[in-house]
Amino acid sequence: MRIGIDVGGTNTDAVLIDGRTVLAETKTATTEDVTSGIADALAALRAAAGHDPASVQGVMIGTTHFVNALVEGRDLAPTAAVRLGLPATRALPPMSGWPERLVRAVRGRSYLCHGGHEIDGRTISPLRRDELERAAEDIRRRGLRAVAVSSVYSPVNAEFEIEAAEILGALLPGVTISLSHLIGRMGLLERENATVVNAALGELAVRICAGLGATVAAAGIDAPLYLSQNDGTLMDVEHARRFPVSTFASGPTNSMRGAAFLSGSGDCAVVDVGGTTTDVGMLRNGFPHEAGTEISVAGIRTNFRMPDVLSIGLGGGSRVRTDPLRIGPDSVGYRLTREALVFGGDTLTCTDVAVAAGMADIGDARLVRGLDPELVAVVRERIGESIGAAVDRVRTSGATTTVVAVGGGSILVPDTLTGVGRVHRPEHHATANAIGAATAQIGGEVDRMCSVGPGQRERLLDEAKQEAVGKAVAAGAAPGSVQIVDVDEVPLAYLPGNATRIRVKAAGDLVLTG
Structure with missing residues (x-):
């Protein structure tokens, strides 16, 4: 058995998985220090499943610790x-x-x-x-x-x-x-x-990894700890200490990998609606399509591996203003259970609209019976238009695209998106991010510049593939499970010597013992 945890801006989700079977899933509020929220999630998961912590073979965590530190400019x-x-x-x-x-x-x-x-x-x-x-x-x-x-x-x-x-x-x-x-x-x-x-982020990485390890150990779990990477694969704690930037996009990546696992579709558009944002991206061979250009993080241009994900300020906690009508981009976030109308608060949110429309059974529906039905209908229509436009922007062709909706806020996604098609909402969709973490594989990548002479192309590609497979195995993947999941060749015509950029990615199942 393995445990997957994903820390979002609003909720911390956790799942217990045995093979391909989801034994239990929980959703708890994210805490300001994040780590105590993970402890709460582990306790809730044990209460829900009644499992023996000693039977857990691995814990996989997707965390926002490091990207939040950069965005907020703290602990650097x-x-x-x-x-x-x-x-x-x-x-x-x-x-x-x-x-x-x-x-x-x-x-x-x-x-x-x-x-x-x-x-x-x-x-x-x-x-x-x-x-x-x-x-x-x-x-x-x-x-x-x-x-x-x-x-x-x-x-x-x-x-x-x-x-x-x-x-x-x-x-x-x-x-x-x-x-x-x-x-x-x-x-x-x-x-x-x-x-x-x-x-x-190096010093923070040492403290956070130690804190996560202590939190898992305090829950009675004696098993390896892994963190999710930007490309949909896992890394061990030592690697995370050295390369904390590798976790920056683990949230949307976990959701996309979870969507592939739950839907069985390796090529589709994924709409992940959380409490604060909606992330939209494309899956190719079960992995997120990677951005081909530089990515801006907190206003800093970077070019490390990141998924090509479009984020919009729309989620279950998004504030709804009526005069004039505006949905988000600000959100009540993890304060949803205190500030939303259905929980006795005084802030109109998308969750309140979903409950008033009968799309969700959260909180006390009596508290939103007074909402204007016309307002509810207009907000739902506007949400559908925004999500449909986001899917249209990320898909790479005009052909019909399978759309998989996941995340706790996916109740906001209409069953059909205009110009896109029907929406598939799989079982356990609300905790797809934690499922993606729990089922993630170990990867290896080669990205190099080569001078490709006559008759050398196949040899150079084979060498790159073998090296990528070797890196995946060295990182902990079962040798027989490793497959090549992506190959890119980009001839660089502006450079001499038939220069070509070759990128090969391999991935395989994590070997767990015990």
Whole structure:
């Protein structure tokens, strides 16, 4: 048996699964510190299922801890950005384009040093130890506790980043060091941004992972702990400590993977309606379609793996204003059970509209009997139009698309979306996010630049596939279960030597013992 938990802005959902059978599911309010909400969810799950904690083989958690810390600009370590690229890259220093409040939050300092490579692997300039020594001395003097190292075209050749990390690590014991070639993709500024964010979250990651482990242990569970990643796969706690940015989109990704599991559809549009937002994305081969361009997180451009998800400010807790009519984007969030009309509050929300329309049985329906039926009808119509427009924006063709609605707020989605088609709402849809976490697989990815000579294409693809499979197995996937789930080849006509970007993703079932 395994437990899946997903922490949302309004609710923390938990499920107990044995194979493909959902034994129990619970939905509790998310708490401000998040961790105590997870403890409440585990207690509620045990009360619902009556299971022996010792029988749990693994706990999978999708958490908002890290993205919330960045958005709110809190708990971020003072961070230095060391860029290897001189004499090039002077024009735009590290953290260019960042919101000023976040630069202040990380006490951001930049250091430009010689190094870097060209796209074909040639050295721009040799690495200079004396520059790194001076940077280390200033970093120590300023009390910075995290370092992000980025080198030009390090995804092609990571030699200088690795060497710089060895030098800085020896000079700055105890300082967290993040390397860009392990985090982002092509595109120096976006990859560098992602690396600075990851470094700044390093100390928080250590505390949160320890806290999550303690919370699970306090529930009597002695089993491995995994966190959900942006691409729909799992990572162990050690990996999460090193790469907290890998959790940023775990919420919508868990919901999409849960939708695939519950509906049996590997290619469809998923509409996940929570208490605060509605996330809409496309599944391809059972995994979220990944964004092909940079992604902005808290106003910072990044390019690490993220699902291509459209979020709109519409959920069960969204405020409804009547003069003029406006739905969201603000929400009462986890205060729904205190502030919504059906719970004795004084705020009109989408949940109140759903109860008044007979779409949901939540709270006390008598408290919304006085709502104008015409208002209820207009709000429902407006919600359907907004969701239908979002699906239309994310789908990649005009062909009929299967739409799967999940999430506690999916009661708001009409049975048919104009211009899209009928909506499938599977059993256990309200906790699809936790189910997605519990059933997630282990993945491995290869993303590289190659010079493809005559007759070399098949060999290079086979090598990339074998490496991706090997990475998945090394991360904990059962060897016989690993499959290639995505292959991309992008010829780069503007570069010499038949340069091609090859990306291969593999995924397999997690091996659990006990």
